[in-house]
Amino acid sequence: MSNWQHFLDAQGATRSANGEIAFNTQQDSASQAAANTYLTELGYQGLLAFDGPDAAKFLQGQVTADVRELANGYWKLGAQCNLKGRMEASFALAQTNPEQILLRCHASLTDSLAQHLQKYAVFSKVTLNDASDTWRRFGLWGPGAAELVAAHGKRPTMNTGDAHSNEGLVCLKLDEQRYELWVSDAHAQDLWQKLASNCALADSHWWQLEDIRAGWAEITATSAGDFSPHELHYPLIGAVSFKKGCYTGQEVVARLHYKGKLKKHMARIALSAETLDLTAAIVDSAGTRRGALVMASATGDNNWEALAVIPDDDTAELFLATGDTGQPATKIARMSLPYPLPTADNNPEG
Structure with a gap:
């Protein structure tokens, strides 16, 4: 040591x-x-x-x-x-x-x-x-x-x-x-x-x-x-x-x-869970994979904030898959990022 x-x-x-x-x-x-x-x-x-x-x-x-x-x-x-x-x-x-x-x-x-x-x-x-x-x-x-x-x-x-x-x-x-x-x-x-x-x-x-x-x-x-x-x-x-x-x-x-x-970019999200597996998929209500976690941090009382690559279309509800545990999927909520996001990738930033 x-x-x-x-x-x-x-x-x-x-x-x-x-x-x-x-x-x-x-x-x-x-x-x-x-x-x-x-x-x-x-x-x-x-x-x-x-x-x-x-x-x-x-x-x-x-x-x-x-x-x-x-x-x-x-x-x-x-x-x-x-x-x-x-x-x-x-x-x-x-x-x-x-x-x-x-x-x-x-x-x-x-x-x-x-x-x-x-x-x-x-x-x-x-x-x-x-x-x-x-x-x-x-x-x-x-x-x-x-x-x-x-x-x-x-x-x-x-x-x-x-x-x-x-x-x-x-x-x-x-x-x-x-x-x-x-x-x-x-x-x-x-x-x-x-x-x-x-x-x-x-x-x-x-x-x-x-x-x-x-x-x-x-x-x-x-x-x-x-x-x-x-x-x-x-x-x-x-x-x-x-x-x-x-x-x-x-x-x-x-x-x-x-x-x-x-059609997918990183978003800041919030969710509640006792533990969080960064390899867990983000899915829609039908269980279809729609995105992936990048990094996460606990904020207390089983609450988490994370960065995840998910669809830009925010009309569909998204969940963190729980695998074969039998537990219900955890709903995620989108949060804001501190910089403005472009409406398309072909808007050059320089």
Whole structure:
């Protein structure tokens, strides 16, 4: 067991098999989260480091995002697609210096993504390493987040979408009061203690709920290859560039963007259930499969919020299938996303 895990254990943390963390002191409800500032650890996510003079050039030819924008002090969401234009991984990118880019993805995908990209990295001046134990990942959100980052992270004034890096800390501003921090292992315990003394500790699934409410779907090993960027609204959240040039799957993604007319897209939904199986199908009243879950988070009292790819036509009632348990299917309710949705896929966002 690592020193970092021992450190968290001493604070009442427990880690699940998939890397998610829970604390003895935790949020009681989603409404409570809105009134407090929270800190969580994002060990369910992994980190890959791309080092060398060709790091940006290499990734530019592999992913949907325009990697060149990282040099301007921004962080970017993006995806790595297969030849069919389906997402094999999703991630966030930030540049620490001109010859290093860090890529954060779900920990279930770090090995497969590294193995895939390594096949092409040998042709560039870039080295690829798993940096998950070199950099720790924190999530910080709530009304006091910006003040805490300024006081303890020593960050300059940041706008949403900015990334700043120095002294073993990479700070990503996700929203007005929401930050993702990648902290070198040598500084992680000290920064955690400073932040934790001024806010509450929260289970990592509450951070996932923030992603769900932001409409940011994350691909895991379970969903790799299942969805296109358009189905998950990646063009709408700035995770796909249609001006950057070629990458694997680019022709399919571009054709769908300019000429395609998908009938299913991601929606935010609510439902009630004691437990939730992400592999369960979404069906209509006749039991016909109509969609699939992408990610979900409990909000308390057997209530859940989730992101799911379902038909754009909202006239039919939809349910979460329960398999052969004999239990009635769970009705789902559509909820709003925080960004405007296009009426057709052939409306270019740029």
